[in-house]
Amino acid sequence: MPRIFFEKQSYTCQGNESVLDCLTSHGVPIPSSCRSGICQTCLMRAVEGEVPLAAQQGLKETLRVQNYFLACVCKPTNDLKVALPDAEVGARTRVTVLAKEVLGGNITRLRLGCTLPLDYRPGQFVQLHRDDGLVRSYSIASLPQLEEPLELHIRRLPEGRMSGWIHDILKTGDTLEISGPTGQGFYLPGQPDQGLLLIGTGSGLAPLWGIARDALEQGHTGPIHLYHGSRDASGLYLINELLELAEQYPNLSYTPCLSGPNIPKGFAAGRAEQVAFSHLPKLTGWRVFLCGHPTMVATTRKKAFLTGASMKDIYADPFVIAADSIKPAA
Ligand SMILES: Cc1cc2nc3c(=O)[nH]c(=O)nc-3n(C[C@H](O)[C@H](O)[C@H](O)COP(=O)(O)OP(=O)(O)OC[C@H]3O[C@@H](n4cnc5c(N)ncnc54)[C@H](O)[C@@H]3O)c2cc1C
Secondary structure, eight states, rough: OEEEEEETTEOOEEEEEHHHHHHHHTTTTOOOOSSSSSTTTTEEEESOOOGGGGGGOOOOHHHHTTTTTGGGGGSSSSSSSEHHHHHHHEEEEEEEEEEEEEEETTTTEEEEESSOOOOOTTTTTEEEEEEEEEEEEEEEEOOOOGTEEEEEEEETTTTOOOHHHHTTTTTTTEEEEEEEOOOOOOOSSSSSTTTTEEEEGGGHHHHHHHHHHHHHHOOSSSEEEEEEEEGGGOOOOOOOHHHHHHOOTTEEEHHHHESSSSSOTTTSSOOOHHHHHHHHHTTTTTTTEEOOOOOHHHHHHHHHHHHTGGGGGGGEOOOOOGGGGGGOOO
């Protein structure tokens, strides 16, 4: 009978037991709710061993390739070593600031060197831990296959504790800790002709810069449309690099969008998502990546679905403000 290895203990699956039933019957607390493969509360990851296909039904492809599965419908036929998603992303690695560079008015690029190789995909995000316990998420812009150092783009927020500290205090040679990576918004090969629509605001360009370059590196031949939006031109960055990339790869189109009153030549007028939908009114069959302002991400996600994109093809990373940043009322 197959055994389940979880947190240094092993448990034997009796009869037709699922991984969830096996673990909970031994008193192991695994979050669960519907117990029928719908709600995905009991999401786990197989660290070793093969997961039955039925245990991955309904999961996004990005989760499947990382061996995530639903414990309630997973009836293993072989031994499995499993972990909860949180346990996996909780491990911390110390990194060194290799370079710090201002990319635009309020965006700083950090290049970080990891002592241990980090297994990540461009577009995922890491948690950055300051030594006093402050933790924030930042998306990954670099490509591991090009051996680029881990690249993050940090937008300074007014009175932002982590972003202000990164802009003003953190310097080359300093060290800090990261955990992760996590997140499902990354490029997966397999449908090289599919249209890719990427929309980001502010530092939401970070994951999109990674995803677009990753897709091109992996030979994507379908159209890739990237829209980057801000109120004024000082909020946009990597403009020349993106224009050069679009010249090098004819299937890449890049549109910088400005929603403020002054629109210089070469920029589209309007919010990034409005401009995108005016160019691409039907998204049937497209894969969509949305990153940045939470309101933009939520409304665009809905609209992308209503204009034909399948929910499983929409990847959304709203840059929500951390709960601990809400100031108590005076
Ligand atoms: C998945 C994910 C990926 C992300 N990726 C990136 C990225 O690539 N780049 C990036 O720059 N950011 C990213 N973020 C956002 C990032 O994690 C931080 O939230 C951001 O940097 C702000 O952190 P901070 O500590 O500087 O600001 P905080 O100290 O958390 O403050 C945030 C803002 O809230 C304001 N504020 C606090 N309380 C109130 C209140 N009661 N009312 C009104 N305003 C208030 C503060 O003044 C400040 O402007 C991401 C977030 C998520 C969830």
